[in-house]
Amino acid sequence: MVICGDNSPLKEVDRWLSRNGFHVNISQTIEQAIKYYELDDFELLLIDAEVAPDESLAKVSQQTFIIFDQRPSLNSAIEYMAKGANYFIPLPTDPDTVLAQVIEALEKPKHGQTKGAELKADSTADISLFAEQSQPPSSPTLGSPESGIIGNSPVMHILFDELQKVAKTNATVLIHGESGTGKELVAKSIHNLSKRKNNALISVNCAAIPENLIESELFGHEKGAFTGAVSARDGLIVAADQGTLFLDEIGELPLEAQARLLRVLQEGEIRRVGAVTSTQVDIRLVTATHRNLLQMVQNGMFREDLYYRLYVMELTVPAxxxxxxxxxxxxxxxxxxxxxxxxxxxxxxxxxxxxxxxxxxxxxxxxxxxxxxxxxxxxxxxxxxxxxxxKLKSKDSHTKVTKDVHTGGASESPSQFVIEGTTLDDYFKHFVLTHQHKMTETQLAQSLGISRKSLWERRQKLGVPRKVTE
The missing domain is CATH 1.10.8.60 (Helicase, Ruva Protein; domain 3)
Structure with missing residues (x-):
């Protein structure tokens, strides 16, 4: 059954699933579904978060269901999984993703109900918001299209050989490689080839979370720990307990969060923001970066003690x-x-x-x-x-961006620049390089009218480095 409003993107799912032989009913609310149907007659519920308030969701907590969210976030993903959802999928989505998750949900028993805000260690749900769905638990041969990592070149065979040896251990792994080489696919392969493959793989892009929220997202927080913390909540590290935590772009992690992560690696325990007691966790940490962490250590931007904790095993993904x-x-x-x-x-x-x-x-x-x-x-x-x-561009292609002479001394903003024969990418590079010495990443993103995640992604795409701050 599909439960969604008239204007929800989830209505498309009816057509997608019907084409593949599924019988689908549609209701506009959970209450309507309960009133007109026996929910036990349905093997799976697909629910739009827009019509799933807490009190309604509690009525279907014993059913097998997937939550779809038009305003996805790490917070909501964790919360819905804690309330019994088998999967959390951001909207809009595509037919392949829906069909794969529907089939997987139908073929395996519903995972155990969670307690409080914790996710059971035996949950295999993938709630990553920053990547495509992970490989199936039974991983295909590395290098094949089915494995996600395609390649038969000598440099890739070296990587595959090292990856398989590393995966069998619990060692912390640092993955190096340029942006776009597939570092997250390597991390997923490590998890799927490890002893932890039946437990959760939690993927986090450290650059995509605002600096003031990343500690809360990773480590959780107590009620009242900061403005907006209306209830206590576990973080993603607890969600990865007994499984694998993948921290992409670890070089973007603030120094305060680095200190907390070091404690997790050294003591195997985690303390929520605002808490006085600690909780034991058992995670395997896999990290990735395209930056030179050793250079960052020398510049005071990355903790030396954390660097050597991360640098146990190193894999390099070739360009x-x-x-x-x-x-x-x-x-x-x-x-x-x-x-x-x-x-x-x-x-x-x-x-x-x-x-x-x-x-x-x-x-x-x-x-x-x-x-x-x-x-x-x-x-x-x-x-x-x-x-x-x-539409490939050569490395020599460049354009000119000039500042409007008619700004009248007003504060600089994106609208106050004249673009002469440029693309939006050229304008983005000029604006960021001109203003990043006096703006934070959040302020830059707001000035450009984009999210902080989009700002980071465009930096990677265009090769615009962040300014080194002392």
Missing amino acids: LRERGEDISLIAKTLLEKACKKHDKPVPPYSKTFDKAIRAHNWPGNVRELENALERAIILSPEGKLEASNL
């Missing part, structure tokens, strides 16, 4: 330009994915097109390749692939 024939293999797989996404037939992959793919340096790595292929699919004629529609 796409170093992977030879893998580029073509990955391109063909991503091409099929893009065609499926946009409901287009897969066109022939010509030698001319492959030559253009292989000639580019790919500074954005696999993420850049995926975006370029999607552009080519959208812009090329039906059934053809035109290399010009990849």
